[in-house]
Amino acid sequence: MHPLRKQRLQLVILLVVAAALVIGLVVYMLRENGNFFYTPAQIISGEAPQNTFLRAGGMVVDDSVLRSDDSLWVQFKITDGIATLTVEHTGILPDLFAEGEAAIASGKVDENLVLQATEILAKHDEKYTPPEVADAMNEAYKQKEAAKNGSYK
Amino acid sequence: MIAEYGHMALIVALCFSVAQAVVPMVGSFVGYRTWMRLGHSLALGQLVFVAISFACLTAAFLQDDFSLQYVANNSNTLLPTQFKVSAVWGAHEGSLLLWALILALWSAAVALFSSHLPLVLSSRVLSILGAISVGFGLFILLTSNPFARILPFSPTEGGDLNPLLQDFGLIVHPPMLYMGYVGFSVAFAFAVAALIGGQFDSAWARWARPWINSAWVFLTIGITLGSWWAYYELGWGGWWFWDPVENASLMPWLVGTALVHSISVTEKRGAFRSWTLLLAILAFSLSLLGTFLVRSGVLTSVHAFANDPERGVFILAFLGLVVGSSLLLFALRGPVVQRQQGDTEVVSYSGLSREMMLLLNNVLLVSAMAMILIGTLYPLIADVLGLGKISVGPPYFNFFFVPMTLGLMVAMGFAVFSRWKKTDVQMLRQKGMVPFLISLSAALILPLFLAESITWESYSMTAVITLGAVFWVVTMSLEDLWQKLDRGSSKAGSLVANASRLKNITKLPGSYWGMQCAHIGIAVCALGVGLSSVYDVQKDVRMVPGDRVAVAGYEFTFDSLDFVQGPNYGASRGQISAYKNDRLVAVLHPEKRKYEARNQVMTEAALDAGLTRDLYVSLGEPLKGDAWAIRVHVKPFVRCIWLGGLMIGLGGLLSILDKRYRRRRQPSGVVAGVGAE
Numbered sequence: 001m002h003p004l005r006k007q008r009l010q011l012v013i014l015l016v017v018a019a020a021l022v023i024g025l026v027v028y029m030l031r032e033n034g035n036f037f038y039t040p041a042q043i044i045s046g047e048a049p050q051n052t053f054l055r056a057g058g059m060v061v062d063d064s065v066l067r068s069d070d071s072l073w074v075q076f077k078i079t080d081g082i083a084t085l086t087v088e089h090t091g092i093l094p095d096l097f098a099e100g101e102a103a104i105a106s107g108k109v110d111e112n113l114v115l116q117a118t119e120i121l122a123k124h125d126e127k128y129t130p131p132e133v134a135d136a137m138n139e140a141y142k143q144k145e146a147a148k149n150g151s152y153k
Numbered sequence: 154m155i156a157e158y159g160h161m162a163l164i165v166a167l168c169f170s171v172a173q174a175v176v177p178m179v180g181s182f183v184g185y186r187t188w189m190r191l192g193h194s195l196a197l198g199q200l201v202f203v204a205i206s207f208a209c210l211t212a213a214f215l216q217d218d219f220s221l222q223y224v225a226n227n228s229n230t231l232l233p234t235q236f237k238v239s240a241v242w243g244a245h246e247g248s249l250l251l252w253a254l255i256l257a258l259w260s261a262a263v264a265l266f267s268s269h270l271p272l273v274l275s276s277r278v279l280s281i282l283g284a285i286s287v288g289f290g291l292f293i294l295l296t297s298n299p300f301a302r303i304l305p306f307s308p309t310e311g312g313d314l315n316p317l318l319q320d321f322g323l324i325v326h327p328p329m330l331y332m333g334y335v336g337f338s339v340a341f342a343f344a345v346a347a348l349i350g351g352q353f354d355s356a357w358a359r360w361a362r363p364w365i366n367s368a369w370v371f372l373t374i375g376i377t378l379g380s381w382w383a384y385y386e387l388g389w390g391g392w393w394f395w396d397p398v399e400n401a402s403l404m405p406w407l408v409g410t411a412l413v414h415s416i417s418v419t420e421k422r423g424a425f426r427s428w429t430l431l432l433a434i435l436a437f438s439l440s441l442l443g444t445f446l447v448r449s450g451v452l453t454s455v456h457a458f459a460n461d462p463e464r465g466v467f468i469l470a471f472l473g474l475v476v477g478s479s480l481l482l483f484a485l486r487g488p489v490v491q492r493q494q495g496d497t498e499v500v501s502y503s504g505l506s507r508e509m510m511l512l513l514n515n516v517l518l519v520s521a522m523a524m525i526l527i528g529t530l531y532p533l534i535a536d537v538l539g540l541g542k543i544s545v546g547p548p549y550f551n552f553f554f555v556p557m558t559l560g561l562m563v564a565m566g567f568a569v570f571s572r573w574k575k576t577d578v579q580m581l582r583q584k585g586m587v588p589f590l591i592s593l594s595a596a597l598i599l600p601l602f603l604a605e606s607i608t609w610e611s612y613s614m615t616a617v618i619t620l621g622a623v624f625w626v627v628t629m630s631l632e633d634l635w636q637k638l639d640r641g642s643s644k645a646g647s648l649v650a651n652a653s654r655l656k657n658i659t660k661l662p663g664s665y666w667g668m669q670c671a672h673i674g675i676a677v678c679a680l681g682v683g684l685s686s687v688y689d690v691q692k693d694v695r696m697v698p699g700d701r702v703a704v705a706g707y708e709f710t711f712d713s714l715d716f717v718q719g720p721n722y723g724a725s726r727g728q729i730s731a732y733k734n735d736r737l738v739a740v741l742h743p744e745k746r747k748y749e750a751r752n753q754v755m756t757e758a759a760l761d762a763g764l765t766r767d768l769y770v771s772l773g774e775p776l777k778g779d780a781w782a783i784r785v786h787v788k789p790f791v792r793c794i795w796l797g798g799l800m801i802g803l804g805g806l807l808s809i810l811d812k813r814y815r816r817r818r819q820p821s822g823v824v825a826g827v828g829a830e
Binding site for chain 1: 388520524527528531532535541542543544545546548549552553693694695753754755756773774776777782784
């Protein structure tokens, strides 16, 4: 083979191998660090994996927030209208966290189906609802409506 | 009435930009010099009308004209005056008007400062800028009119500006960032004009370079300010979240940085021509992509203001049109531009040369951008494909970005010494020896002193690597500077030698000082990032007045809690004193504010800033009785992050001020003047 061509071939092979490595790494890292969103219903029904980092969101149930007296431990419930999920967290809750408002918790679900959250996110202004939560609530509403209509027939 | 004048001015500005897009371009093909020259006046006219429109919107804010939907949503009679002005760009419609205003400013600047350019080139550049203004003008008028009225039942009081945005940082951050974003449109216009004309050489690079550098400087400062704002205003001490909106500004910056380097090769050596053009197109495309991501509401993000599919579709179509047509043009004309290089010399360089180092820089920067792009778009694509709702966390970004930055810093040390065409390996080894030894020992020893205690657990590898890279860049840069200053002096150490060194300081070109300043700025920034992430100590504690807590060698006492009344909010205001070795260091007043109009609660952190450490305290939430959840932070070297950012920006500024961009203006200006006769 012509030396110049040989050099080019080597370069091409090197580039292909490097590109393949990079793509493999990117896909791997995205899988490792991509956190899926689940609704409370999905978690309660066991659809969501346990002990895997995930996010869950819904409306904070009224009168469900329990604060410890001597630490920053807090427990509250979120709902998508179908199921209710208990969330536990130790730390400071965001400014716009409130009962009856949307919140997203990220963390791991334990064997009692309680979400042990490492981070709580609330909406960032009073008009905004996180799209995931809005979608989940709409879906739940539709299902309920469908169930209602079905029972009349 | 004022709003109607603003609306009309905007429509007139749109007409100007249509003319600016069409007339000079047609003129440049037909050869009518008057048509070509008309572009300059049209650009100035456009600026006047966009500015009138912007002034009208500002006036509406100052007069509390709540019959305007936009004003009613984002202002309030109680809002302090300076925030009424900054509220103009506090939300979607107004920030687009700011975009348009800044685009008009850049266009007018090109029109005013392009007398030394060939008329064909400057008229085409203006025409392309005009076409971009048409896109944005239509976008504002059709989908996001800030002058829309609520009639006949207009509210008597406004909804107030989002409290997070009622801050000095938001007065300055968006205009700076937009100056950068939109500034790349000039680079883009230069690139497209070069592709149309097929003329792309060192002269082109010299003309385009100050424009590219200026946009890059603004973007650098804009991102730095944004990070600083997030740090103190979001209230929880983070300075970068890998939020899609932040990524949207970082991506054009990375490509812009690659472009700033690549165009120097094009200017000095005539190489990397197509690549430079491609980067110029890419930088602006990424700016538009950023606008799309932020403005269409496709993201779940702290910055998501609006949610209206109509707008998203419009920007996406505009983005597609701009990217598609410019890449098509690039594919068709790129080879022509590349082939032109035969006219003077064959550009060749060896495996180890400054060209190669700059190529490495470009590859690393563009790869980093690609990784961020994938991580940012993946959740959107997964959502569209029905793969579930995913968010990509910081570990993904750090995994790729951190090693690439370290690679860049290692290369940066060598690059300063490398020569065009060919660099002697022996020379690099020789020059690198002392800095290498200094960096190695600094990296190994300093972490012992930075940690709280001398134990294996507190000896941080991250700190070792950070310090190694930082010292490497700084010592290599300083060694090069010292040698440059030494040139021509005979006896080292003597008075004469010192005098000649001083003299050499003024002889070194601005671009050299710029490079040094920016490179050391990168090192300072990396120092802040690395050390603040290793030695940052954060505690969330439950405290009642009188309580003490020890954090990283400091004692914090919660003295008292009061209620204070602000102009448009009421606040619980804590007093927390910080002691070190029983000596009072700082008294901090963090607040928990409640903004009345929106009934929105906001944390206002208090901090004691210092070059080597920040003390940072924020009030979390009230607990039972007098107790509060309080977050206390000690953040070593965090300020270096923004100091570094400012130094990078200053570096860019110094290189714009380089004499060679001004010296050439005189003769070529005369030539252009003669040509126009």
